[in-house]
Amino acid sequence: MAAVTERSNFGKIAWPIVAWIVALIFFFPIFWLVFTSFKTDADAVKPEHLFRFTPTLENYTNMTQNYDYWKFAINSVITSTFATLFALAVGVPAAYAMAFNPSRHTKDILMWMLSTKMLPAAAVLYPMTFLTKNFLGIFDTHFLVIVVLCLINLPIVIWMLFTYFKEIPKEIIEAGKMDGVSTWGEIKDILIPLAWGGIASTALLTFIFCWNEAYWTVRLTTIDAATLSKLIEGNRAPEGLFFGRLSAVSTAAIAPIVILGWFCQKQLVQGLTFGAVK
Amino acid sequence: MAGLTLRDVKKRYGETQVMHGVDLDIEHGEFVVFVGPSGCGKSTLLRMIAGLEEISDGTVSIGDTVVNDVAASKRGVAMVFQTYALYPHMTVYKNMAFGLKQAKTDPAEIDKRVKAAAEILQLGDYLDRSPRNLSGGQRQRVAIGRAIVRDPEVFLFDEPLSNLDAALRVQTRLEIARLHERLGNTMIYVTHDQVEAMTLADKIVVLRDGRIEQVGSPIELYERPQNAFVAQFIGSPKMNFFGPGDLAVNAAAVLGKELPTSQQVGLRPEHMVISDAANGVVEGKMELVENLGEYAMVHMITETGVEFIAKTEKPPAAKKGEVISFTIKPELAHYFDAETGLRS
Numbered sequence: 001m002a003a004v005t006e007r008s009n010f011g012k013i014a015w016p017i018v019a020w021i022v023a024l025i026f027f028f029p030i031f032w033l034v035f036t037s038f039k040t041d042a043d044a045v046k047p048e049h050l051f052r053f054t055p056t057l058e059n060y061t062n063m064t065q066n067y068d069y070w071k072f073a074i075n076s077v078i079t080s081t082f083a084t085l086f087a088l089a090v091g092v093p094a095a096y097a098m099a100f101n102p103s104r105h106t107k108d109i110l111m112w113m114l115s116t117k118m119l120p121a122a123a124v125l126y127p128m129t130f131l132t133k134n135f136l137g138i139f140d141t142h143f144l145v146i147v148v149l150c151l152i153n154l155p156i157v158i159w160m161l162f163t164y165f166k167e168i169p170k171e172i173i174e175a176g177k178m179d180g181v182s183t184w185g186e187i188k189d190i191l192i193p194l195a196w197g198g199i200a201s202t203a204l205l206t207f208i209f210c211w212n213e214a215y216w217t218v219r220l221t222t223i224d225a226a227t228l229s230k231l232i233e234g235n236r237a238p239e240g241l242f243f244g245r246l247s248a249v250s251t252a253a254i255a256p257i258v259i260l261g262w263f264c265q266k267q268l269v270q271g272l273t274f275g276a277v278k
Numbered sequence: 279m280a281g282l283t284l285r286d287v288k289k290r291y292g293e294t295q296v297m298h299g300v301d302l303d304i305e306h307g308e309f310v311v312f313v314g315p316s317g318c319g320k321s322t323l324l325r326m327i328a329g330l331e332e333i334s335d336g337t338v339s340i341g342d343t344v345v346n347d348v349a350a351s352k353r354g355v356a357m358v359f360q361t362y363a364l365y366p367h368m369t370v371y372k373n374m375a376f377g378l379k380q381a382k383t384d385p386a387e388i389d390k391r392v393k394a395a396a397e398i399l400q401l402g403d404y405l406d407r408s409p410r411n412l413s414g415g416q417r418q419r420v421a422i423g424r425a426i427v428r429d430p431e432v433f434l435f436d437e438p439l440s441n442l443d444a445a446l447r448v449q450t451r452l453e454i455a456r457l458h459e460r461l462g463n464t465m466i467y468v469t470h471d472q473v474e475a476m477t478l479a480d481k482i483v484v485l486r487d488g489r490i491e492q493v494g495s496p497i498e499l500y501e502r503p504q505n506a507f508v509a510q511f512i513g514s515p516k517m518n519f520f521g522p523g524d525l526a527v528n529a530a531a532v533l534g535k536e537l538p539t540s541q542q543v544g545l546r547p548e549h550m551v552i553s554d555a556a557n558g559v560v561e562g563k564m565e566l567v568e569n570l571g572e573y574a575m576v577h578m579i580t581e582t583g584v585e586f587i588a589k590t591e592k593p594p595a596a597k598k599g600e601v602i603s604f605t606i607k608p609e610l611a612h613y614f615d616a617e618t619g620l621r622s
Contacts, residue, residue, distance in 0.1 A: 180381055
């Protein structure tokens, strides 16, 4: 008995410490980024000015003077929001159909959807750029970014929603059928209210994934539809001399999503555990 | 008037056939119970009547209408699910009103019907509560209420009591019986509990492996089971079976007939009486006695190794391992073909 108690006491102290250390490791780059954004470009690379420097807002004022930060930010908001909405508009009915009217092939279809995530993005870079630029003429448009963001997130959206919908007893949907609800009514009046938490978590995660996406948003846009990822990319000097400026831009780019994430922590944890905790 | 007719109803899932041509007639106002062991197809059959499961072959008619291709909500049936299947995000009132709302019923009429159903089921005080704040029994009453307000021709119950505790089960069973008396609708009720079947049914349908074994009133099934399966399924504890070699020496004299090798005899535990060896039909060593006060269950084993149970008024005076003989009135013995199991 005594041994067990001692061990659990040890665990009570040790595990939080481990958790804090891991959390700090994850948090450190963000801290460093924000810290550096208040240094001049010159200070940013000098080891002797690691902690001793005069804080400055120069990088931020430069940023707003040299670039239209708000344009990039608004593009990010527009593309992430619409991509999320479209992904849900397709994902909710798809997951509903697979959760409540499964066929022999439902599992295969789900696996196939997930397998599309295994495709190396670089492999389709050339066709995507060529087709959108020379053939479809939609290069650097909001439309293209929204479609691409929506499609790359769709598999994960459907998987998450499917997992949530699976937790709803089939009988409740059947009771709806007996009560004469249409298919749309089943989704609107029964499914969505019951899976609201899951749908919100899915939406939030998708929005974050869209916001953070950089591979395609950088490569498929130039000016008009460029998002904050593109703004960061644009400030990346090959010589690596403008760390202060780059840090300020990056901080400004991630700030909205970090704040959003902070306020929605509970939903996010629920979303990331895929409904396993209940 | 809405009777129900099933003609050669079959169900297949891909290659696997689970219902093998069921024929059944249900009169208007009858209380019919489907019983059988799990996997016998009783729930599938109910769900086919409800319209939740496609009918692979054959026809289901409600009244004079073939309903194979009619949507569940348009069949004039209402279903009470084992898990209640209430809408968790709606109040009791909204749960009951939901179906009527879908049918675009006049709000005043909805209100009238919901209040009337709540009155019958004593749910008046709970109309504003959400299902999560109700007990199991109350939830089940809401589920029944949801069926009542739709004023269906046929009520379907899918094991409605199995999620309730024993005391509540007895009480709810009585309520359902009263409800049937009061409303007079046709009711079809699925259960694996033979006590529910015996107490509620006008007519019991015993199913096994997707086939009907016997249809009849509870007492018919008890007194004249058509085969060994029904004989064992109806009655508790279940009927004991003996081959010619398992019987006592004087059995033929007591029963009034010699048991041929092609037959077996079935004796209900409650019909067996302790006797002297001369009048014994079966005898065996006593293994265990369960004394329940009002009666005793005597667990026995014959010399040939057949275990059987006798239900006696008082526990026998004999001790464990001693030999006891049992006799029975000849007219209470049931004879079945050893091979086919059919009554002979």
